Amino acid sequence: MSEEITRQIRVYGIVQGVGFRPTVSRHAATWGIHGNVCNKGPYVEIYAQGPEEKVEGFIAEIQNNPPRRAAILKINVEKIENSRRYTQFDIIESEKTKGEIFVSPDIAICEECKEEMFDPKNRRYLHPFINCTCCGPRLTILDSLPYDRERTSMKEFPMCPDCAKEYNAPATRRYDAQPVCCNECGPEVYLIGREERGREAITYARKTIAEGGIVAIKGIGGFHLCCDASNETAVRKLRQLKRRPMKPFAVMAKNLEAVRKECEVSAEQTRILDGHQKPILLLDKKKEAKILCPSVAPGNPKVGVMLPYAPVQLLIFRYDDGIKMPEFLVMTSGNTSGAPICRDDREAEAELSGFCDCMLSHDRKIRIRADDSVMDFYENKPYMIRRSRGYAPLPFMVSTPYRGQVLAIGGELKNSFCIGVDNRFYPSPYVGDLEDLRTVKALRETVGRMETLLEVEPEIVCCDMHPKYNSVMVAEELGLPVVKVQHHYAHILSCMAENDCAEQVIGVSFDGTGYGTDGTIWGGEILLSDLDGFTRVGSVMPFLQVGGDASSKEGWRIAVSLIYGMTGDRKKAAEITEKLELCTKQEANVQFTMADRKINAVISTSAGRLFDGVSAMLGIRRKSTFEGEASMALEFAAEEYRETMLEKSKQQIQETEKYGYDKEDTDTLSRNENLSETEEIKRMDDKLISAGDRLLLNTESLIKEILNCQLNGEDPGKLAYFFHRELACQITAACVKIRELSGCNKAALSGGVFQNRLLLELTDHMLLEQGFEVLKHQLLPPNDGGIALGQAVYAMAYLEKSIETKTI
Ligand SMILES: [Zn+2]
Ligand SMILES: [Zn+2]
Incomplete structure (x- = not known):
């Protein structure tokens, strides 16, 4: 018999209230492990004794097959020498240690509950609040810990005998499930300010949506405003009422099948879209997509999609009242612009009644608001945009x-x-x-x-x-x-x-605006940082941001200011401004005067504003109706150009293979010439300017070049791509220079501008090519x-x- 070893294993994460200890105990039995498992508040502690390969198998099993709702953040394994002998595997009861419990996020309805809800023979048939130990609200109904019904907003709903029986029976799926309830004892849906309750309320809401109306619906973390996403008139009306002309609306799809009709979805995206957290995923629209009407996400190649996660949302799509419902619904946060999402009837009546035809509410109180989380993808991994419900x-x-x-x-x-x-x-x-x-x-x-x-x-x-x-x-x-x-x-x-990094990094922090230590506006910064502090080692070249608050929404003001700054001549700047149709003569004059007199003008290094300015300069978006609109449009134009170029070069390669020779086409830049990033780095000297103790990215010469090309009638898409690529080159060049001076080989990319996936990808790849370790965000925006x-x-x-x- 091989020698026995003992390991202490600590598992951190969502390991409470998800059946973790029984699962561990089962794995121990499978692997013939002795020892014990105990809840220690923030982690589960396991002692495992057995032959080495079995202990290792057991640890791998915990890692690979945890309970379904558990979320393991980390596993620590320590050797225990001279351990006591264990003769069996025990589950040790433990008391909660103060302040060390992990609070679970809200969990989307599980498959079993879904099946029960649509089973006419089940006692929870069409129950809008069905849940079990695996699913249901958590954070949003909690008052305090420990997590039991008395300390949640479910305390107002005493369990009926049938529910209590399930709650107390270890064999059922509802053993110890705090929000458990049924049609008899649970909360109820109703329409605010109308008679209808329960079934009638749901049917009324469905009918309103089917007929092109707008309905406010209370879900898990707040109200949504909801309408048929295939009905252009309805969506336009919602835009008008919400005074939200362009900002994309998120949609909720009936099921995965519907999503696949409209969007490209990878296997990993499917896993997250249909997982227990159910965030909004930004997915590429299919070219042949037809169901979603244009107003849902105007001019946007992507659309934010989620699947129903609250039972009541499933009932809106599917009910036994014979009403035919659309496959996609607009589901946008129920709030007035800028205000938090409405969470109770009073707020809904005050803020939403003017936006909708009826309001479907319920009497389970929301303690903490939770908006839907929004997630993009980068290199087939989640890239969080808004981290909220579910996370x-x-x-x-x-x-x-x-x-x-x-x-x-x-x-x-x-x-x-x-x-x-x-x-x-x-x-x-x-x-x-x-x-x-x-x-x-x-x-x-x-x-x-x-x-x-x-x-x-x-x-x-x-x-x-x-x-x-x-x-x-x-x-x-x-x-x-x-x-x-x-x-x-x-x-x-x-x-x-x-990224659990405590060492020094070269931080590339690019975003809109922030208050700098020198009282000027920062926004495109390279900061040599560690936990003690930072040195501003580089930045975008400072420019005059003229026009006060308006300039943050009106990129044309930045463009005019940049042009004036570069020409230094009113007449010339006016000519260019007119040629580019950036604004009226009068508006241009006002900008020039403000710049001359330094009225409403601040020195800025904002990367976000630079994107807005270039977007306006290229005639892509003169101004934004929501934050980031102009820079997003610039990104999309650049990506579209890149796509076309890749497509062309693919064709070229295919033709080369077919004909055995290269069909020369001077107009089409081959992939190598067009997309190579290495060659660009070599001529990095003109990319940087040294300004005392700080390196400046030569954004001015870059913008000058773009401006000249634009005036010469170049393709704006190509210039948009050129801007992204050159900016990434400049960032990389600066990082290389800073590495020479500091010896630091780690770069970190953060700031709202890195929501721009093209810039992220270009910068990331160029830095990697230069041998940097690159830290990026993943589950934090x-x-x-x-x-x-x-x-x-x-x-x-x-x-x-x-x-x-x-x-x-
Ligand atoms: Zn369930
Ligand atoms: Zn009940």
Whole structure:
């Protein structure tokens, strides 16, 4: 018999309330392992004893076959020498340790519940609140821990005897399932301000949608506004009412089959689309797509799609009332622009009644709002855009053994905050834009709720440096010590934390605007960063951002300002502006005068504004009706150009193979000439300018070149692509230079501009080619929705340092 070994295994993640210990015990039996398993709050601890290969098999089994709803973040294995002998495998009952429980996010309805719900013989037939241990609301109904019915908004609904029986029987799927209920004892749906309840309410809502109306529907984390996504008139009406002319609407598809009709979906995307978190996925529309009407996502090659995750949403698509429903519904957050998503009837009546024909609500209260999460894909992996329902408040863990409790308030726009406990960091669900005071109120309230849930009393609070931000006001009124972190540095810290990196990195932080340490507007920054601080080693070449707040939405103002800056001559600038049809003569003059007198003009290095300016210059989008519209259009134009070029070069290769010779076509750049990134790096000298202690990306010469080509009638798509590629080259050149000076070989890409997948891909690939290790985001948004994590890690490191200094 081979020698026995003993291992201590700690499994971190969502391991509570998902049947983890019984599963481990089953695996132990399969592998003939002795020892025990115990819940330790933030992790499950296992002692495993047996022959080495069996112990290894057992550990692999836990990793590969955990319970279905578990989410393993990390497994630590330690050798135990001279262990006691175990004679069997035990499940050890344990008591909860204070503040160390993982709160589960909300889980989409499971297959079993779905089947029961549509089974006329089941006692939960068509029950809009069906759930089990595997599925249902969690975070959004929780008051405090431990997680049981008394501390959720389900406490108002005492279980009927049948439900209680299931709840108490270990053999059923509803054993210990806190929100369990049925048609007898559960919450009820109804129409706000109308008679209809239950069945009648659902039928009325379905009929309204089928006839082209708009309905507000209360789901898991808030209300949605909903209409037929194939009905152009209905979608247009919703756009008009919501005063949202262009910003894409997300849609909910009846099922996967419907999605496949309209969109390209990879196997990995299918897995996530239909998984238990059910985020909105940004999918490429198929060329032959016909069901979704144009107004859903105007001028956008992609569309945000999700599948039903709340039982009531399934019932909207499928019911026994004979009404024929569309396969796609617009499902957009139920709020007025800027305000948080409505979560109760009072809010819905105040904000949504003007947008819709009826409101389908229910009487299970939502404690914490959770908007739908939004996810893009990069190189076949998730690339989070908005992290909320289904993901929040899953923590990120870092290896540094911090001790302490911190609160990070997050950014001003796309706010989400983050609570740090030791080495675990819990980002909150999406809160919203804090320019709106209703959102500020929601932030205060959600901070309080999350602190209670996680049983945390922060010792310190972290926020942005901007003197006028509402987020800073919220942080300062808490009466705790406040540390302030520069916006773009927080982006880099968040990328480091997501990748569990505590070493120095060359941080490429590109986004809209943020308050710089020198009082100017930053936004295209290269920051040599570690947890102690950063040095601004590079940036976009500063330009004059003229036109105040308007310039952040009106890219033509940036374009005019850039042109004026480059020509330095009113007459010449006016001629160009007129030729490009950027604005009227009068508007141009106002811009010039403001620039001359430095009125409403700030020095800026904003990468986002540069994209807007180039978009306007190329005649792609003069202005944006929502944040990022102009730069997104620029990206799409560039991608379309690249697609066409790749298509052409593919044809060329095919023809070469067919005819055995290369058909020369000087107009079509071959893939090598057109897309090679290496060759570009070699002539990097004209890409950078040294300005004292900082490298400047020579964005000015790049824009000059683009402008000249545009005036010469070049294809704007080609120029859009050229802009992306050259910018990536400049970033790479700067990183190479900084590596020479600092010896740092790690780069981190963060900031909202890196939602632009073309720029991300080009920069990532060029840096890799230059031998860099490149840190990127994956499950945390690169945009401002992700910076709270960076702030929280900074606060934790700060706390540690201040304790060290005190003890010296
Ligand atoms: Zn279920
Ligand atoms: Zn019941």
